[in-house]
Amino acid sequence: MKSVTPIVFVFHWRVWFTAAAGIHTQSQAVGSQNSHELSELLSNNASIVLPSDPTWDNIVARGSYPRIAPGYQLAVEVATEADVATIVTYANDHDIDFLAVAGGHGETTTLNRLQDGIQINLRKLNSVTVNDDDTVTVGGGTLQQELVNQLYEHGKRAVTGLCECVSVIGPLLGSGHSFLQSQHGFSVDNIVSANIVLANGTTTSASATTNPDLFWALRGAGQNFGIVTSFTLKTYPITSTYSTYTFTFSRSQIDAVFSLVNEIDSPPSARDPKFFLNAWLIRPSADDDPIFSYSLAYEGSTYDLAIRAAPFLALNPITTALVTNITYKEIHQALGFGAEIFACGKNMNQAISGVGLPRWNIPALHSTYELFCSLTADSRFANSAVLLENYGIVGVLGVDAKSTAVPPEERERPILTSAVIHYEGDEQRTRREAAEWLGRLTDALYEGVEEDRHAYVNYANGNESVEEMYGREEWRVEKLRGLKAEWDPRNKFRFYNPIV
Numbered sequence: 001m002k003s004v005t006p007i008v009f010v011f012h013w014r015v016w017f018t019a020a021a022g023i024h025t026q027s028q029a030v031g032s033q034n035s036h037e038l039s040e041l042l043s044n045n046a047s048i049v050l051p052s053d054p055t056w057d058n059i060v061a062r063g064s065y066p067r068i069a070p071g072y073q074l075a076v077e078v079a080t081e082a083d084v085a086t087i088v089t090y091a092n093d094h095d096i097d098f099l100a101v102a103g104g105h106g107e108t109t110t111l112n113r114l115q116d117g118i119q120i121n122l123r124k125l126n127s128v129t130v131n132d133d134d135t136v137t138v139g140g141g142t143l144q145q146e147l148v149n150q151l152y153e154h155g156k157r158a159v160t161g162l163c164e165c166v167s168v169i170g171p172l173l174g175s176g177h178s179f180l181q182s183q184h185g186f187s188v189d190n191i192v193s194a195n196i197v198l199a200n201g202t203t204t205s206a207s208a209t210t211n212p213d214l215f216w217a218l219r220g221a222g223q224n225f226g227i228v229t230s231f232t233l234k235t236y237p238i239t240s241t242y243s244t245y246t247f248t249f250s251r252s253q254i255d256a257v258f259s260l261v262n263e264i265d266s267p268p269s270a271r272d273p274k275f276f277l278n279a280w281l282i283r284p285s286a287d288d289d290p291i292f293s294y295s296l297a298y299e300g301s302t303y304d305l306a307i308r309a310a311p312f313l314a315l316n317p318i319t320t321a322l323v324t325n326i327t328y329k330e331i332h333q334a335l336g337f338g339a340e341i342f343a344c345g346k347n348m349n350q351a352i353s354g355v356g357l358p359r360w361n362i363p364a365l366h367s368t369y370e371l372f373c374s375l376t377a378d379s380r381f382a383n384s385a386v387l388l389e390n391y392g393i394v395g396v397l398g399v400d401a402k403s404t405a406v407p408p409e410e411r412e413r414p415i416l417t418s419a420v421i422h423y424e425g426d427e428q429r430t431r432r433e434a435a436e437w438l439g440r441l442t443d444a445l446y447e448g449v450e451e452d453r454h455a456y457v458n459y460a461n462g463n464e465s466v467e468e469m470y471g472r473e474e475w476r477v478e479k480l481r482g483l484k485a486e487w488d489p490r491n492k493f494r495f496y497n498p499i500v
Contacts, residue, residue, distance in 0.1 A: 046124075048077075063104060072099075084197045091118060092201060100227045124141060138232070148329060171187060173220075181392065183273045189396070196226035196227065199487065224494070224496070225487050242328070244335060247294045274300055277296055278389050283372075353455060385422075407476065
C-alpha cells in the first residue's frame, strides 16, 4: 500500500518559526530617496520593492499577519551576501531598522516592535550545493522543501525542520526539532559552519575553529547575533523508507493513550531513535466533538512499526490508517507537513506558544480538552488546534548540552506541545480574546508540572522571559549576554525573542 496524500485532519496544521534580525536605533521613514540611493549600491540582480508596487503585499505577507505585522517602508530582495552587508551598513548610517526574512513564518509578538524599517528578503539566496565530504552548503533563503528535494536526488538527507514551507535556517537557529532528531540531534547540532553578516555590516564566518564563541551562540540563539547568508550542514545517506499508522481517539481515551505514550518515553533515552510520534487535538467540524489524531511513524520495516502500534490498536481507536513505503522525500507531506498545507499559507493570524514538558500530565490534558472544546465552539476560532509532538531525544541527548546555546531543558524534555490559535481578520476584540485563549491553554498544558516552565524559542509567543526561552543556568545566560555585548554592542538584532 502506497500513498502520500496528507493524513486527514493533520494536514491543515503546521507552523514553524523562521529566523529574523533587526536593529534598534532612532527610527526614520524610508522613502523613495532611500530607495534610489540603495539601488545604486546593490548588485544587478537585487530588487527593491515599494508599498506602491503590485508585488508589495506578497513580499511582506506573513503566516501570522495581521496579528504579527512588522512595519516596512521598503523591501529588498537581495541576490548576494554583499547585498545584505550593504543594506546593514546603509541602515546603520541612516538610523533605519531592518528585519531579515526567508520563509515568513515567525510568529512572536516581538517582531511587531519593528516599524518604518527595511525588509531584507533572503529568498533569492536559495542555493544548494552538495559537497563530496558528506556535507551540503545551503543559502540563507532556502526553504526546507528545496533542500530535501535536491538532496534526495543524491540519495542523501540533512536534519532540517518539519514543515516544507519554512526556511532551513530559521528553525535551525533556535535548535530545530525534526523527524531525525532522535538519530542525529537537533538541526543546529548538524551545522558545520556559517557565513554571517554582523551588526556593523561586516561579514565573517563561524565554526568550531573560527570564531567558536560566536558559533556557540548562533546554535540556539542565532537570531540575536547576525544574518546567516549561507551555511554548511552534515548529510546522511537515505537507507530506508517509512511506514505510518494514524489513529483517532476520543476524550474518553485520553488516560489510556497518553499513559501509553509516557511509558514509551520511560526513559526517553530507551526509545528506538527511528520511531517517532506526532498528534493534533482538532475539531473536525462544528457538529463533532474534538478528537486526537495520533500518528506513529517508523523508518524501517512495517513489521517493526506494527509491533510498536499494537498497544495503540488495542485501545480500539475510532479510525485507523496505515501507509507504507513512504520515501524521505514524501514523509513530510505524508504526515501533514507538506508545502501546500493550510498552515503554510500567509495572513493566517496564527498564534502559538511552545511548551516543553518532561511527561504528559493526564489531568492537564483533560483541562486542555475542556478549554479547547470551549475555544472551538466559537466559530471565530473553530480552526484552532493543539499540537502534541514526541519525536524522540536519543540523538539530542548525545550532544553535550554545554557545547551550544540550546538550553538543556530543550534537550531533556521529550514533549513539545502548544495551542495553535487561528482566526480571520483584524478585529481588536478577537485578537485580544485569542491571546487570552492562548494563555489559558498554555497554563493548562503546564498544569501539574513541577519543573520550571520552558518555551521552545521558535514557538515562543513573545511574552516569555529570557530564562524561559534560553535556559535558567546562570552561566549560560551570562555567556549569551557577554557575547551579545561583544558582537552586537548596540543591540541592533533585537526583534526576534531578544536576549537583552
